[in-house]
Amino acid sequence: MPRKRKLIYISNLCSNTVSVINVKTNKVIDTIKVRRKPFDFAETSDNKLIYLTNSGTNKVSVISTFRNKVIKTITVGKKPDDIDLDPSEKTVLVVNSGSNNVSKINAKNNKVTNTIRVGKKPFTSSFTPNGKFYYVSNSGGNTVSVIDVRRNKVVKTVRVGKNPFQARVSRDGKLVYVPNNGSNTVSVIKVATNKVIKTIKVGKKPSRSFVSPDNKLVYISNSGSNNVSVICVSNNKVIKTIPVGKGPFTGMFTPDGKFYYVSNAGGCTVSVIKVATNKVIKTIRVGRNPLIGRFTPDGKLYYIPNSGGNTVSVIKVATNKVIKTIKVGKNPQQAIFIMR
Template structure:
């Protein structure tokens, strides 16, 4: 292998390289990757999860909707251990699917609508088009020569693929509607990466062969300028707010910053050694640069172009991405074959909804908490009781509700940015188990010439499963009848008797009695109906809410009852 090859890492989505390539590059300059002195690590960001990948991970792309992170797996120097793309679910930080693609996949880019993924297969000279809904390859675009990287314009109508075929490198412009090459734009020698300006009017290309940044006018598809950079600019990223271009010098230890208005280098920032594919926060305030030579992640303040932190990460970090809300940074570690998830958010979380908004006191209910700035949650509490099974994205947390007494509580989410505030939308109500009341009504005649009457017993039986805390039963008498000698808790008004009951345990009952006097003219059927009119907690069975008893009066001293 020639020295020139060693100093031109083979991949880099135009953005990234493998750990082994960087190690050889360092050896060529008399250094050792293992012996390189790392930049001093400082506190933060906060590790959230480490996702095992395997198969020599290369590049990543974060879906604009924030639901998935895609990681390419390819062999070092044309090896073939992977040839796949792993789909990481950001809600669980686990690999949810593995997509077979072409030989040697490196760079990849998701369309703005998160519907499709374009994957560069360097070993095959192709680009795979993946349907994100089905995780299947729906098209393969061939004949690209030596594809190195890919980027999709902000409108989602074009995918630009760098073809680094020697000194006559070019950018292939793919029409995303037809997935065909619509144009070829000659650029500089050995181009490596491509990135769009925020408005899509420009595409920037890093040319390793002559250490320049090419500027393509996307309307005319011509190169309108070349900016002289330091040696071997590989990975590119663009600030989504200012439009500044950041070019990582992968064989060195710096990042160049290019002003989009003047197309001049305004700063050269020293990082931790052999910087890879950088990413910029959505607010444009921070650039994140993985340094393969020091196993660190540099945090750059874009206002001052200074490194504020060099955080230790996994082995061989080669690529970085940021969640759409800016709270999480994803780092691909080629050496340790992992995807590292780091919390960098400082925004205070807010809860905007709970679904369902109620559940049993025994806990165990699956609850979805919606809101903003929820990623990286360290706790979700129901009142003062922590939930279990917490898994959060930027806008959603899924949790298992803990057990709690029957009452309303507020659900709050805690992240490194703080704890969410209380509002009507945060309320969750614990409901006691339902309790079914079975109404029973019996009667006993008390006959005689002087004071004949019928004694009624109105019973509330609790068939569970919960405990009755209160209940009201009413008895409806025949027209013109009235009640006397009522039990405590019962009242009479005309032909209606109302009785209230307190706590009734599961499988227990409570009874109230009253009398209905008989008169000399009482003849025929005497029907009384008892009914449940209210109870707590909820009564799930209304089929047993009423009961009736009918007696037949043949005379004041001759009454038959069932």
């Protein structure tokens, strides 16, 4: 039986393609043509299929990783941005920011079964770990829509701060953290009651939140103040504010949870934070406007797309140095890891 290959897939927003990188050689081995403005990925756990939103259209591309070809194109709402597979992988939910709704796809036949109306300009959203509820941040207003996935309806609309950019469910499924880009706060929603139990003051223009693997900390990227707020989950208080590079957009924990890599999208660096001390231990020079990266599962390499330079920087985690710069399509946005 042939050995499986480790691959990185990159969505190239302005060339309407997906680049496929072989991790062993760090070379592009395939380029997949998709629809306009490909953006977000969701992959099946067996790594056989990738669902991809094409934000310049009303389409989702289904890619076979064995053939590196689009095997199905699904019509959804306008300007699909975020996409998620539920934990059971029976359902795919697509957040359509241009039509203010969420498309529900049956993952068995890849057909849309329901369209659920939510708030204005819905954006980054997430499932509870049991897959029963889906929290949608409505970035054009000040609400979060709570979808009952089985009943295909919004069961609660929660008022939060201005311009919520994301709804991130904690790993234990008890809390939802919502960075409010327009009010410089984070709203904390209790899942059991769907009520805001805390509003936390953070830096300017918070955009993304990530929960540590041990569920003890939440890191908030404040793109307007060039820092990261660290929230302690046990008391929902900011315990540290960490200066990073220009315009921090998002971040990613190493698989072991010891480090947090922040992409500074307003410049050309990645800040490496040591979680034990909440201090930046390294600033790595990459390409222009780094966005959403991905670690290999063994934590040895980090692939970061540089949207302003049409490249992907490969960082060796042991040394925190760029070991390769790979040319890809125009305006690369996100990376995902596939083994097949």
